[in-house]
Amino acid sequence: MTKTLIENGKVYDAESHTFQKRNVLIDGNRIVSIDNNRGNADVTFDATDVLVTPGLIDLHCHIFNHPEQPSRLPADRIGTGQGVTCLLDTGSTGGDTLDEFRELVVESQKTHTFALCNIGSPGKHGLQSGHAAKPELVSIEKTVRAIERNRDYTLGVKVLASSSHTGLMGIEAVKMARKAAEITGTPLMAHIGNAPPVIDDILDLLRPGDIVTHAYHGKAGGVLGFDNKVIPAFKAAVERGVHVDIAHGRSSFSFRTCETALEQGMPVHSISSDLHRGNIEVCVLSLARTMSKFRLLGLSLEDIVLATTYTPACAVGLDEHGFGKLEVGGTANVSLIRETEKAVEVEDADGERRTTQTWIEPVGCIVDGSYFRTEEPI
Numbered sequence: 243m244t245k246t247l248i249e250n251g252k253v254y255d256a257e258s259h260t261f262q263k264r265n266v267l268i269d270g271n272r273i274v275s276i277d278n279n280r281g282n283a284d285v286t287f288d289a290t291d292v293l294v295t296p297g298l299i300d301l302h303c304h305i306f307n308h309p310e311q312p313s314r315l316p317a318d319r320i321g322t323g324q325g326v327t328c329l330l331d332t333g334s335t336g337g338d339t340l341d342e343f344r345e346l347v348v349e350s351q352k353t354h355t356f357a358l359c360n361i362g363s364p365g366k367h368g369l370q371s372g373h374a375a376k377p378e379l380v381s382i383e384k385t386v387r388a389i390e391r392n393r394d395y396t397l398g399v400k401v402l403a404s405s406s407h408t409g410l411m412g413i414e415a416v417k418m419a420r421k422a423a424e425i426t427g428t429p430l431m432a433h434i435g436n437a438p439p440v441i442d443d444i445l446d447l448l449r450p451g452d453i454v455t456h457a458y459h460g461k462a463g464g465v466l467g468f469d470n471k472v473i474p475a476f477k478a479a480v481e482r483g484v485h486v487d488i489a490h491g492r493s494s495f496s497f498r499t500c501e502t503a504l505e506q507g508m509p510v511h512s513i514s515s516d517l518h519r520g521n522i523e524v525c526v527l528s529l530a531r532t533m534s535k536f537r538l539l540g541l542s543l544e545d546i547v548l549a550t551t552y553t554p555a556c557a558v559g560l561d562e563h564g565f566g567k568l569e570v571g572g573t574a575n576v577s578l579i580r581e582t583e584k585a586v587e588v589e590d591a592d593g594e595r596r597t598t599q600t601w602i603e604p605v606g607c608i609v610d611g612s613y614f615r616t617e618e619p620i
């Protein structure tokens with residue numbers, strides 16, 4: 243087996259929440275040491291000026307690569323191709339289509355891939371949205387059975403709780419999704435957007451460990467209320483342990499909403515992209531670019547790495563399978579990123595432009611011991 247040494251990198255340690263200069267020795271697909279020794283390696287990677295982090299996890303994206311799926315995007319393009327080792331598809335499949343995720347994604351891609359099962363099943367391919375508006379496609383039974391059949395890669399339930407998706411089903415779709423999550427013992431991820439259903443009703447249904455995604459969108463009726471104060475329902479959800487996920491997307495992340503919420507003590511638990519075919523070329527482009535936007539909002543590099551590694555891993559139980567941390571004896575899933583003083587004009591989903599002072603870009607990643615170099619950093 244090949245021994246690989248990543249030498250002189252600044253290695254992120256989740257326990258101490260710091261970067262420390264260390265060497266990481268990998269034997270086959272295992273990390274065998276993280277210390278200052280050099281050991282005997284067959285291949286040495288000079289990581290001077292490189293940040294060595296646990297494999298990056300994108301907790302919200304769309305990678306169901308069915309030929310007729312509108313949001314079709316091969317996982318490896320935004321995974322191993324962009325320095326990200328683990329992707330969670332959030333509801334591109336439902337009870338009728340989740341089985342196909344195995345062959346089309348899990349077994350055909352190098353990136354680690356997992357899924358959430360949409361309570362509103364697409365039913366057939368090519369149906370882009372609005373599944374949860376069609377009562378015949380919203381099924382607790384089908385969702386639960388599909389999750390049970392595919393436990394190895396299905397980590398929870400997704401509901402698109404906004405008017406363009408739930409239609410007349412409204413809050414009932416959220417209730418049914420919550421029930422399916424309860425039966426399967428998995429978390430529910432609730433997408434928020436335009437009402438109905440109204441945000442307070444959605445948040446009140448979420449339990450500790452559930453996830454609110456697109457949390458800081460800029461539409462009226464979001465987490466900010468009158469006078470830009472965070473609404474009580476959101477505060478209460480955060481206090482009882484609901485996970486706050488970003489999911490930038492093309493219409494779901496606002497600098498102003500996010501910074502206003504941060505000023506009032508609200509958290510960013512996970513930074514995710516919501517990448518799909520429609521925003522890979524515009525606005526979002528990559529998880530690393532999304533991470534850079536949070537440097538602009540004042541988050542530390544350590545906090546940003548935590549929000550793309552250990553915290554998202556814990557949100558969907560992947561920490562129990564060794565994701566999110568670099569540990570001696572653990573599987574070698576590692577990301578290599580670089581931060582430079584580079585000014586890049588970026589935009590949020592509302593079209594507001596700001597210019598970065600520091601810029602995070604991927605160098606490459608290691609998945610189960612195999613190295614993937616990022617060809618074109620974005």
Ligand SMILES: [Zn+2]
Pocket residue numbers: 302303304332489516
């Ligand atoms: Zn999405």
